[in-house]
Amino acid sequence: MSTEDFSPVNWESLGIVTLEDIQKELNKCKNQYESLEKDKKMFKDAIESNQNYAKQFQERTEEKKLSFDADKRKIAEKIQKEEEQQKSIQKEQERLRADILRIKEELDHLEKKNEHLRKQTEVSTAVPEKKVVFKGKTEQGAHALSFDVSPRIVYPMEGGTTLITFEEVGVAQKILSMKEHSVQLGECVINVQVKPVRFLVPSYIEMDTQVCPRRILVSSLPSKLPEDKLLDKLEIHFSKTRNGGGEVEEIDMLHDSGTVVVTFVDDSIAKGLTDQQDHKVDIVKNQKHKVKVTPFLNGEISQLHTRHSVCLRTVQLTDIPPIMEQDNLQDHLEIHFQKAANGGGEVESIIYNPMGHTTLAVFVEDSLEDSQSI
Structure with a gap:
């Protein structure tokens, strides 16, 4: 204070x-x-x-x-x-x-x-009939359930090459072992290279199939009738409702099997025709021919395994210059490789494709085991 x-x-x-x-x-x-x-x-x-x-x-x-x-x-x-x-x-x-x-x-x-x-x-049970005969061979196990498919391989040939199939496997292998050959063509000599012919081929195939509702397969056809006339007769027959048919969209010949595929516009026609199977068709005037009608199967590959294959009797020549006409050059090559002195032997078939050209060589099943021919 x-x-x-x-x-x-x-x-x-x-x-x-x-x-x-x-x-x-x-x-x-x-x-x-x-x-x-x-x-x-x-x-x-x-x-x-x-x-x-x-x-x-x-x-x-x-x-x-x-x-x-x-x-x-x-x-x-x-x-x-x-x-x-x-x-x-x-x-x-x-x-x-x-x-x-x-x-x-x-x-x-x-x-x-x-x-x-x-x-x-x-x-x-509705499959095209095939004539078969027993050849005396038997199989056991899984092989008894398999089937064989004959190979048909289309092989593109480059220009300046030749394919030669020998009658013997040993001759082809001997030619391959030499790799390069000098061939006398008149007054000149050419050197050609020898290579094996290799393919990638199927070894195992599985297919899923289903019946096509618009197509039928016609078999047991007459063999002497011209193709166009046969197709016309079949188209007329299967386009008529009184024969169980209907409007035909397309008709084709399968040349590899000798059967005909008929395609209808409506998908309700094929079933009735395949149920009957046997049909009599007017092929020649006042003369009926019995054909068999079976379902057409659409197939789709579900599994495919491939393997490498080598033609044992066929060799390929490359680096061939176009120094003369095709036929003359092919004849000279055949003569050269037929001579034993040149390491050759009997030639079964030969084809020469000149430079600048393209062609397709068709390989089919060989009569010799494990080999093919052209």
């Missing part, structure tokens, strides 16, 4: 002039002071009480916070467990959906297979 607080009081200005008045004023101030002290103590007690309440509130807040954090952790753990369970359930649902999808695909595959087998049973 500064000294200014105790400055002399001008009692006269306050209307106090006697000692008794001063004493009364002092008592009054004393009472005010005591009242202020009481208020001060009351406020102090109130502050302490509030501080106690605040402390208790803080403690209770801390307890609640700890309890809340514990509850929060428990809830988080519970949520995590539920999320893990939900993920596990989702994985199980996905696995079940995958199993259902797989089973559906298997069922679809089985249904398609059953449908395919059902169609195959319709064709089991």
Whole structure:
């Protein structure tokens, strides 16, 4: 408290002039002071009480916070467990959906297979007849269930090359071992290279077949009738509804098998014709010929394994310049490779393709085992 607080009081200005008045004023101030002290103590007690309440509130807040954090952790753990369970359930649902999808695909595959087998049973006895004869050979095991396909390979020849097939395998191999040959052509000599003929051929084939609803295969046809006339007669016969036919879209001859494929516009015609199988067709006037009608199968290769094959009796000559006419040059080459002095032997077939020309050589099944000819 500064000294200014105790400055002399001008009692006269306050209307106090006697000692008794001063004493009364002092008592009054004393009472005010005591009242202020009481208020001060009351406020102090109130502050302490509030501080106690605040402390208790803080403690209770801390307890609640700890309890809340514990509850929060428990809830988080519970949520995590539920999320893990939900993920596990989702994985199980996905696995079940995958199993259902797989089973559906298997069922679809089985249904398609059953449908395919059902169609195959319709064709089991309805195949074109082929004349066969027993040659005295027998097979055992899996070979008894197989069938042979005669190879027919179309081989592109480059210009300036020659293919020679010898009658004996040993001659061809001897020619190959020499690799290069000098050939006398009149007054000049040319050097030609000798290479083996290699193919990539099928070793194992699997095919999926299905009956074509718009085509039929006609067999047992007469052999002496011209092709165009035969096709006309067949088209007329199978286009008539009284013969069980319908509008013909296309008719083709399969020369390799001697059969005819008839394609109809409507896909409901072929089934009725193949059910009957035997049909009598007016081929010559007032003379009917019995033909056989079987389903036409569409085939698709499902598995194909190939292997490398070498022609044992055929060799290829390269680097042949066009120094004379094609026939003369081919004759000179044949004469040269027929001579034993040149390492050659009897020539079964030969073809020369001049420079700048392209041709296709056709290889068919050889009568000798494990070899082919042109």
